[in-house]
Amino acid sequence: xxxxxxxxxRRKALNAVMMLLATASAALGLIVLALILxxxxxxxxxxxxxxxxxxxxxxxxxxxxxxxxxxxxxxLSGLAVLxxxxxxLFAGTYLSEYGRYSKLAQVLRFLNDILLSVPSIIVGxxxxxxxxxxxxxxxxxxxxxxxxxxxxxxxVRTTENMLRLVPDQLREAALAMGAPRWHMIRRxxxxxxxxxIVTGVLLAIARISGETAPLLFTALSNSFFSLDMTRPxxxxxxxxxxxxxxxxxxxxxxxxxxxxxxxxTVLAIxxxxxxxxxxxxxx
Amino acid sequence: MTAIDIPPxxxxxxxRALRADRIAHGVSLGAALVVLLVLIGVTLSLAAGxxxxxxxxxxxxxxxxxxxxxxxxxxxxxxxxGTVITSVLAMLIAxxxxxxxxxxxxxxxxxxxxxxxxxxxxxxxxIPSIIYGIWGLFVLAPLMQHTVQPLLIATLGNIPGIGxxxxxxxxxxxxxxxxxxxxxxxxxxVASLTRDIFLTTPxxxxxxxxxxxxxxxxxxxxxxxxxxxxxxxxxxxxxxxRALGETMAVTFxxxxxxxxxxxxxxxxTTISAxxxxxxxxxxxGAYSSALIALGFVLFxxxxxxxxxAQLMLRRLARRNGR
Numbered sequence: 191x192x193x194x195x196x197x198x199x200r201r202k203a204l205n206a207v208m209m210l211l212a213t214a215s216a217a218l219g220l221i222v223l224a225l226i227l228x229x230x231x232x233x234x235x236x237x238x239x240x241x242x243x244x245x246x247x248x249x250x251x252x253x254x255x256x257x258x259x260x261x262x263x264x265x266l267s268g269l270a271v272l273x274x275x276x277x278x279l280f281a282g283t284y285l286s287e288y289g290r291y292s293k294l295a296q297v298l299r300f301l302n303d304i305l306l307s308v309p310s311i312i313v314g315x316x317x318x319x320x321x322x323x324x325x326x327x328x329x330x331x332x333x334x335x336x337x338x339x340x341x342x343x344x345x346v347r348t349t350e351n352m353l354r355l356v357p358d359q360l361r362e363a364a365l366a367m368g369a370p371r372w373h374m375i376r377r378x379x380x381x382x383x384x385x386x387i388v389t390g391v392l393l394a395i396a397r398i399s400g401e402t403a404p405l406l407f408t409a410l411s412n413s414f415f416s417l418d419m420t421r422p423x424x425x426x427x428x429x430x431x432x433x434x435x436x437x438x439x440x441x442x443x444x445x446x447x448x449x450x451x452x453x454x455t456v457l458a459i460x461x462x463x464x465x466x467x468x469x470x471x472x473x
Numbered sequence: 474m475t476a477i478d479i480p481p482x483x484x485x486x487x488x489r490a491l492r493a494d495r496i497a498h499g500v501s502l503g504a505a506l507v508v509l510l511v512l513i514g515v516t517l518s519l520a521a522g523x524x525x526x527x528x529x530x531x532x533x534x535x536x537x538x539x540x541x542x543x544x545x546x547x548x549x550x551x552x553x554x555g556t557v558i559t560s561v562l563a564m565l566i567a568x569x570x571x572x573x574x575x576x577x578x579x580x581x582x583x584x585x586x587x588x589x590x591x592x593x594x595x596x597x598x599x600i601p602s603i604i605y606g607i608w609g610l611f612v613l614a615p616l617m618q619h620t621v622q623p624l625l626i627a628t629l630g631n632i633p634g635i636g637x638x639x640x641x642x643x644x645x646x647x648x649x650x651x652x653x654x655x656x657x658x659x660x661x662x663v664a665s666l667t668r669d670i671f672l673t674t675p676x677x678x679x680x681x682x683x684x685x686x687x688x689x690x691x692x693x694x695x696x697x698x699x700x701x702x703x704x705x706x707x708x709x710x711x712x713x714x715r716a717l718g719e720t721m722a723v724t725f726x727x728x729x730x731x732x733x734x735x736x737x738x739x740x741x742t743t744i745s746a747x748x749x750x751x752x753x754x755x756x757x758g759a760y761s762s763a764l765i766a767l768g769f770v771l772f773x774x775x776x777x778x779x780x781x782a783q784l785m786l787r788r789l790a791r792r793n794g795r
Contacts, residue, residue, distance in 0.1 A: 400602070
């Protein structure tokens with residue numbers, strides 16, 4: 191048998207080293223990320239109890255929970271989705287249907303992709319300048335608008351992509367039967383892409399439910415239970431931020447509990463979004 | 474004269490449908506323009522808020538190293554420095570690791586594990602940054618202070634030249650810790666993006682290369698990487714754009730000191746951390762205007778990086794005939 195040439199041996203050795211490095215980085219990356227999740231579960235679960243859901247945020251060194259923050263987060267995210275989804279849906283429809291090949295759509299597509307990654311703290315500053323400073327005080331409404339600005343580009347992007355997956359033959363068939371475009375979009379295109387659109391909205395919810403920076407200068411926070419959107423409103427991320435940086439142990443424990451709840455929510459929504467897509471694909 | 478000229482009555486279903494179509498066209502165009510209006514609104518409102526600072530401090534605002542609310546003297550340089558240093562360091566860590574993970578997932582990982590690991594990484598990319606922040610504050614910072622930083626100071630700190638980067642007492646928090654947290658945060662994003670890009674390489678090309686007897690590394694180095702270079706650079710810039718503007722993960726562990734430390738172990742600040750920390754406490758006037766000016770600088774910086782990233786990613790999409 192021929193012994194391998196030194197050159198081949200060198201090539202194989204280099205290959206082995208590189209593959210080892212790739213495997214090691216994969217292992218290291220996954221271990222670190224697993225550590226983060228592990229710590230989060232450990233700390234979060236040990237801080238979790240019935241009070242967390244039933245009581246409002248306490249003062250330093252006293253009993254309490256996160257009820258007002260959780261309710262506030264629901265209200266802020268809910269209103270943001272209510273504002274952002276229709277805008278995103280119609281904008282995505284414009285990019286995919288009415289204006290698909292227009293120059294304007296090209297520019298808007300480009301800008302939307304940028305808006306998707308604009309630092310969320312910049313969005314917070316913008317809403318502060320427009321909705322907080324003129325009014326003179328922080329409000330839940332301003333927070334919801336800031337979150338809605340993050341919902342829009344996500345929904346636009348997924349809606350357009352999903353509508354484009356609908357085959358053109360369906361459009362042509364509907365138009366050939368004399369259906370006006372709007373009728374065709376509503377009854378054929380949206381219906382065919384429904385699961386994809388829902389996925390986009392779910393992903394947007396997952397994205398905003400942990401956003402902190404846009405709320406800092408808009409919704410601010412509130413130590414008391416409040417449903418008034420025109421006043422400052424507590425939210426889970428801001429409460430975590432404030433409590434984690436405090437020197438009080440009970441506040442830090444609540445911060446961990448809140449972080450655990452947020453992660454759980456985000457992961458559950460993401461998994462749900464995947465399930466919706468998978469089901470849509472099978473149908 | 475003829476029947477054609479008579480407009481159909483409003484109750485005619487066809488006329489109603491056509492009117493609905495015109496309205497829907499207008500509404501969807503309006504919704505699409507919201508994206509444009511938001512970006513214009515951000516630019517104008519930040520520019521207006523930053524104007525007093527730019528007017529009073531001039532271009533020196535960008536290069537001055539002082540940040541003193543008491544004497545009302547503000548310079549953006551320390552914050553810009555911290556932003557760039559932490560982001561670049563984070564990318565230096567996350568990009569090679571992300572490439573490694575993508576390579577592992579596309580070439581080495583046993584097939585039944587590829588999908589679950591891929592999905593896990595995608596899910597991790599969606600975890601909010603405040604989670605990374607709180608973990609950094611309570612777990613990573615103490616670890617850095619008691620174990621990693623003393624070790625770095627004792628070893629790398631003694632090397633002439635780069636030793637200055639690892640000098641000083643171990644605070645735990647600081648530029649290096651912030652960069653590490655940022656790296657962990659963008660790693661899942663970089664890894665899943667890179668994997669997707671790797672998968673767009675035509676399989677025929679790779680199989681042909683394997684058929685000629687190339688090793689896996691040679692196929693990666695000479696076929697996959699060159700084929701996806703533009704998209705990779707675009708993807709990395711997208712990740713850089715995120716790192717530059719990241720707020721919560723950094724604010725917890727950067728130390729929030731308006732200084733420009735020579736050592737990576739010392740506290741510093743970034744643009745986003747400075748805004749998050751000081752904006753609500755800032756008195757109206759010069760102080761808050763200076764912070765909005767910082768925000769304007771960050772917006773311009775990330776806009777340029779993200780625009781470049783999009784242009785590169787678009788070039789790849791066009792080449793693939795999409």
